[in-house]
Amino acid sequence: MDTNTLTGLKSAFQVAPSDELAKVICFALIESGEESEIALYLQQAQKTLDESESLKLAEALYQAELHETARNVLSEELLSHKILVAKCLNESGEPEQARKLYCSAIEADSSLESHALNRTFNVEVKVAQINNDDKPKLKVVEKMDLASVTDMVRYRQDTSDFSDVVGLEHIKKQISKKIIMPFQRPSLFQKFKKKVGGGVILYGPPGCGKTLLARATAGECKASFFNIEISDVLDMYIGESEQKLHTIFEKARSSTPCVLFFDEIEALAGKREHSRNSSSANVVSQFLTELDGFSQNNEGVLVLASTNVPWAVDAAFLRPGRFDRMFFVPPPDKVARKAILEHHIKGRPAESNIDFSSIASKATGYSGADLYNLVEMAADEAIDESIEAGNEVVISNQHFKNAIKEARSTTTEWLTTARNYARYANEGGRYDEVLSFLKKHGK
Numbered sequence: 001m002d003t004n005t006l007t008g009l010k011s012a013f014q015v016a017p018s019d020e021l022a023k024v025i026c027f028a029l030i031e032s033g034e035e036s037e038i039a040l041y042l043q044q045a046q047k048t049l050d051e052s053e054s055l056k057l058a059e060a061l062y063q064a065e066l067h068e069t070a071r072n073v074l075s076e077e078l079l080s081h082k083i084l085v086a087k088c089l090n091e092s093g094e095p096e097q098a099r100k101l102y103c104s105a106i107e108a109d110s111s112l113e114s115h116a117l118n119r120t121f122n123v124e125v126k127v128a129q130i131n132n133d134d135k136p137k138l139k140v141v142e143k144m145d146l147a148s149v150t151d152m153v154r155y156r157q158d159t160s161d162f163s164d165v166v167g168l169e170h171i172k173k174q175i176s177k178k179i180i181m182p183f184q185r186p187s188l189f190q191k192f193k194k195k196v197g198g199g200v201i202l203y204g205p206p207g208c209g210k211t212l213l214a215r216a217t218a219g220e221c222k223a224s225f226f227n228i229e230i231s232d233v234l235d236m237y238i239g240e241s242e243q244k245l246h247t248i249f250e251k252a253r254s255s256t257p258c259v260l261f262f263d264e265i266e267a268l269a270g271k272r273e274h275s276r277n278s279s280s281a282n283v284v285s286q287f288l289t290e291l292d293g294f295s296q297n298n299e300g301v302l303v304l305a306s307t308n309v310p311w312a313v314d315a316a317f318l319r320p321g322r323f324d325r326m327f328f329v330p331p332p333d334k335v336a337r338k339a340i341l342e343h344h345i346k347g348r349p350a351e352s353n354i355d356f357s358s359i360a361s362k363a364t365g366y367s368g369a370d371l372y373n374l375v376e377m378a379a380d381e382a383i384d385e386s387i388e389a390g391n392e393v394v395i396s397n398q399h400f401k402n403a404i405k406e407a408r409s410t411t412t413e414w415l416t417t418a419r420n421y422a423r424y425a426n427e428g429g430r431y432d433e434v435l436s437f438l439k440k441h442g443k
């Protein structure tokens with residue numbers, strides 16, 4: 001269309017403005033590169049534009065850097081318009097909304113994805129794990145940066161300390177020597193050219209104080225302590241868990257000295273041959289890479305982990321430089337059982353002459369958690385009786401006697417399994433501590 005025709009159209013519009021004419025002028029203005037004038041005709045033209053026409057018009061306006069005008073031509077409800085709306089929003093200073101819109105567009109139609117826009121909005125497109133016959137789902141996630149892991153739980157230094165853990169003196173001493181001291185007297189260790197850091201696994205039957213010990217360690221050492229929830233790391237989206245692990249370790253490396261605590265580590269470090277799918281094997285490999293510190297400097301990062309099933313942990317984790325120390329957290333012996341009972345009765349209304357010694361004798365094989373349970377059951381009995389009697393009945397020996405009939409010990413089964421591993425799969429003396437425990441207790 002030449003200039004004269006365009007001028008003619010404009011004059012015609014002056015005389016008899018019509019929607020159709022406005023539309024013709026708009027496209028003519030694009031052709032002649034006079035996009036800035038489009039705004040004059042837009043309101044009327046818009047009534048006649050269909051989905052693809054308005055997109056075409058908006059694209060021209062966007063190219064001419066008339067972002068807001070372009071935005072007005074578009075409708076974000078239309079899938080075909082979404083990407084361009086997002087670009088316009090981004091240009092007009094609303095990046096957050098823009099990113100959301102872009103994500104919703106490619107979640108609806110993955111072919112709309114573009115690398116350039118992924119970069120612009122700092123997002124990554126992941127393929128969700130494929131469940132049986134489900135089609136893989138796409139998920140768009142914001143790229144993780146260090147700042148977004150600030151929600152890693154950081155224990156305050158006064159949460160608990162070793163006084164909350166009854167007994168286990170031997171292992172407390174080991175922890176002091178190998179974990180707490182290096183953090184408190186780094187210069188001493190430097191002098192002897194000992195590196196501070198590495199990995200320690202606490203293992204033993206459930207309910208015997210592994211988690212308790214780890215938390216108390218946090219209170220004892222004056223280092224930052226991050227409690228990593230395995231469920232926070234594992235993600236149904238392929239590749240995401242590895243990235244999260246990496247981010248967590250990066251965070252740790254930037255806040256030394258610190259302790260990273262992975263409770264029930266077998267969920268993350270399970271034997272690769274047992275894993276159902278390749279993605280959990282990838283998590284294991286990533287974990288190993290992070291531990292190794294070939295490319296990273298792990299100095300000052302101590303990785304503390306706990307597990308009830310050490311034999312399910314991939315042997316690769318136990319090599320030197322990784323989790324090279326394993327501490328056995330045994331079930332409490334009689335003295336410890338008595339002390340644990342006394343610890344948990346504190347602050348509850350109870351008779352002063354309860355024979356904890358004889359209760360502890362009867363409670364062979366009880367874990368700390370079983371003993372805590374026993375105290376709870378005795379307390380329940382006392383409450384029931386109080387309600388029936390109509391006045392307060394304190395916890396007595398009889399309540400414990402009744403309770404112990406119903407309670408049960410949970411460590412025996414674990415010890416039976418452990419004995420088999422200790423006898424037949426004791427590579428590198430890994431379970432020596434279990435063996436000497438069993439020997440000492442005549443099992």
Ligand SMILES: Nc1ncnc2c1ncn2[C@@H]1O[C@H](COP(=O)(O)OP(=O)(O)O)[C@@H](O)[C@H]1O
Nearest residue numbers: 165166206207208209210211212340368369372
């Ligand atoms: N040595 C202990 N001293 C005091 N309480 C204990 C001890 N061991 C276990 N308990 C009790 O049992 C509960 C469970 O212990 P936990 O540390 O979670 O066991 P796990 O070894 O399975 O991690 C604790 O919260 C605590 O009430």
Ligand SMILES: [Mg+2]
Nearest residue numbers: 210211263306
């Ligand atoms: Mg635990």
